[in-house]
Amino acid sequence: xxxxxxxxxxxxxxxxxxxxxxxxxxxxxxxxxxxxxxxxxxxxxxxxxxxxxxxxxxxxxxxxxxxxxxxxxxxxxxxxxxxxxxxxxxxxxxxxxxxxxxxxxxxxxxxxxxxxxxxxxxxxxxxxxxxxxxxxxxxxxxxxxxxxxxxxxxxxxxxxxxxxxxxxxxxxxxxxxxxxxxxxxxxxxxxxxxxxxxxxxxxxxxxxxxxxxxxxxxxxxxxxxxxxxxxxxxxxxxxxxxxxxxxxxxxxxxxxxxxxxxxxxxxxxxxxxxxxxxxxxxxxxxxxxxxxxxxxxxxxxxxxxxxxxxxxxxxxxxxxxxxxxxxxxxxxxxxxxxxxxxxxxxxxxxxxxxxxxxxxxxxx
Numbered sequence: 074x075x076x077x078x079x080x081x082x083x084x085x086x087x088x089x090x091x092x093x094x095x096x097x098x099x100x101x102x103x104x105x106x107x108x109x110x111x112x113x114x115x116x117x118x119x120x121x122x123x124x125x126x127x128x129x130x131x132x133x134x135x136x137x138x139x140x141x142x143x144x145x146x147x148x149x150x151x152x153x154x155x156x157x158x159x160x161x162x163x164x165x166x167x168x169x170x171x172x173x174x175x176x177x178x179x180x181x182x183x184x185x186x187x188x189x190x191x192x193x194x195x196x197x198x199x200x201x202x203x204x205x206x207x208x209x210x211x212x213x214x215x216x217x218x219x220x221x222x223x224x225x226x227x228x229x230x231x232x233x234x235x236x237x238x239x240x241x242x243x244x245x246x247x248x249x250x251x252x253x254x255x256x257x258x259x260x261x262x263x264x265x266x267x268x269x270x271x272x273x274x275x276x277x278x279x280x281x282x283x284x285x286x287x288x289x290x291x292x293x294x295x296x297x298x299x300x301x302x303x304x305x306x307x308x309x310x311x312x313x314x315x316x317x318x319x320x321x322x323x324x325x326x327x328x329x330x331x332x333x334x335x336x337x338x339x340x341x342x343x344x345x346x347x348x349x350x351x352x353x354x355x356x357x358x359x360x361x362x363x364x365x366x367x368x369x370x371x372x373x374x375x376x377x378x379x380x381x382x383x384x385x386x387x388x389x390x391x392x393x394x395x396x397x398x399x400x401x402x403x404x405x406x407x408x409x410x411x412x413x414x415x416x417x418x419x420x421x422x423x424x425x426x427x428x429x430x431x432x433x434x435x436x437x
Contacts, residue, residue, distance in 0.1 A: 120224060121232065123167050124217045125203075125246055129159035131213035142216035148272070152265040155258060158249035160213075161186075162262075165202075165220070167232045167242040175274040177240040177281045180266070180297070181228045184288030184319075184408070186247040199408045200287050200316065202228030203246040220246075227285050227314075230416040241273040250293045252376065256324045263296050270297075276307060281427075283420060284313040287408035291318030292379070295327055295361075299352050302359045312360045312423035314416075317378035317400075317407035320347070327379065328352055334380050335367075336399045337387055342367035344380035349395050356394065360423040363397045364411055366404050378404065393426060393433030 128146045132138040139156055141147060149159045183201035186208075197205035202222035211218055222229050228244040235242060250262050270282075282301045286294030298313035320326035328347035336342040344367035353359050365378040380397065381389070387399040402410045425431040 121222055121229075122219050123165040123202075123222055123244070125163050125165045125207070125220050125244075126217040127160060127211075127215070128162040128164065129156060130216045131160070134213060136213055145269070145272070148269040149262075149265040152261045152268070154249075154261045154265050158254070158258065158262065161247055161249040163246040165222075165228075165244045165246065167222070167228060167244060168235065169241055169273070170238045172272075172274060173278070174238055175241050176278050177235065177283065178270050178274060178279065179231050179235065179240060179242040179283045180270060180285075180294075181226075181231070181244045182248055182250075182284070182286035182290030182294050183244075183246050184286070184290045185251050197223070198246070198287060198290075199223060199225070199412055200227045200285050200290065201244045201246050202226035203244075207246055225412060227411070227416045231283070231420075234417050234420070241270075243270075245290070248290060248293055250289050252289055252319060252321055256326070259324075259326070263293065263300070266293070267297060267300055279307060279309050282309055282311045283423075284311070285315070285411070285416070285419075286318070287316040287411070288319045288404065291315035292320040292327060294318070295320075295352070295379075298359070298361070299327075302353050308358075310358045310360075310423075310427040312362075312420065312427075314362045314364075314411060314414075314419055315379075316364045316411040317366045317404050318363065319376060319404075320345075320379050322375040329379055330382075331375050332382065333367075333377075334382065334384060336365070336401075337385065338399050338401050339367075342369070344378045345375055346380055346382040349381040349391070353394075355392055357427055357429060359394050360426045361395045362414065362419055362422075363395070364400050364407055365397060366400055366402065366407055368403050378407070393431060 126142050128142060128149050129139050130142050132140055141150065181200050183198040183203055197203055204221060204223055207220055231242055250259060284294040284298050294313050295315050295318055298311050301307060301309055301311045320329040322329045322331045322345055328351060329345050332346045333343040334346050344365045365380045367378050369377065381395065384397045389397040400410050
């Protein structure tokens with residue numbers, strides 16, 4: 074019951090008693106007290122707890138039988154996503170207004186988190202807002218658990234920015250959208266996320282979709298963005314940020330090819346390429362910000378960040394709608410780098426592009 078109550082609220086603000094370093098040792102000096110009080114209010118505004126749900130849970134310790142954690146996750150079952158990947162998909166619903174009030178959809182997606190499945194740990198991420206170790210002590214039969222959303226993460230920033238009751242916001246600590254997953258299973262996972270998001274809004278009311286992801290989450294974010302962008306039943310503005318997105322070359326995922334392009338800031342690194350123009354319908358209703366590293370941190374040489382095939386310089390701007398920057402931080406740190414362009418600034422730039430107040434100048 075506690076989990077259900079928390080979910081209906083979206084994010085739960087933290088009580089002052091949960092901030093001992095601020096509330097203990099109340100100072101005698103009035104000015105010091107006022108300064109401490111302001112810090113308490115600031116921390117209470119910025120910090121919140123959300124319920125993170127597993128799409129499918131085991132019914133017993135031996136997992137003889139399983140069931141959906143919430144009825145709304147039936148989209149994964151209907152799409153044909155395997156039970157194993159449903160059990161490894163973790164989603165937080167941060168804001169969920171009535172469907173009739175929603176005009177904007179926001180989804181933040183962490184990178185591949187296989188370690189959570191096999192070692193019971195969980196990799197922290199500055200896009201989804203997950204902390205390192207988020208998967209600790211999460212037993213097979215537990216459907217959901219409370220988690221702090223990391224300060225300054227994309228999930229944290231959008232939770233506070235979009236507060237007026239017109240935005241559905243979700244975060245995925247693990248999308249089970251792993252690199253080695255079959256092409257068909259990836260399509261099923263994409264279908265599940267896409268149709269689940271659309272169930273949160275009346276199509277005629279949908280004005281904007283905002284997506285962000287790191288690594289494999291970045292590839293899924295790009296795929297979902299292209300799908301919203303090309304859906305003939307929708308008239309919607311789509312903004313997507315991808316931090317060193319990794320798409321599978323051998324599956325030609327998102328057009329990825331084993332044709333390398335050198336990182337101009339570090340010539341020892343190179344990304345794999347795609348033609349972004351062939352993936353999206355260009356215009357004022359799509360805005361892409363892509364950060365690419367291209368470091369060879371994996372055993373298989375083609376597991377690298379995905380770049381547009383034309384991006385020889387940095388920053389790179391194609392038609393005003395596609396922006397790419399090469400970066401010198403490693404792949405694992407790319408989600409942290411994405412915060413250098415704050416989530417709110419990204420949204421404001423995208424909005425300026427949508428309403429025509431940003432130039433379509435290009436350097437290609």
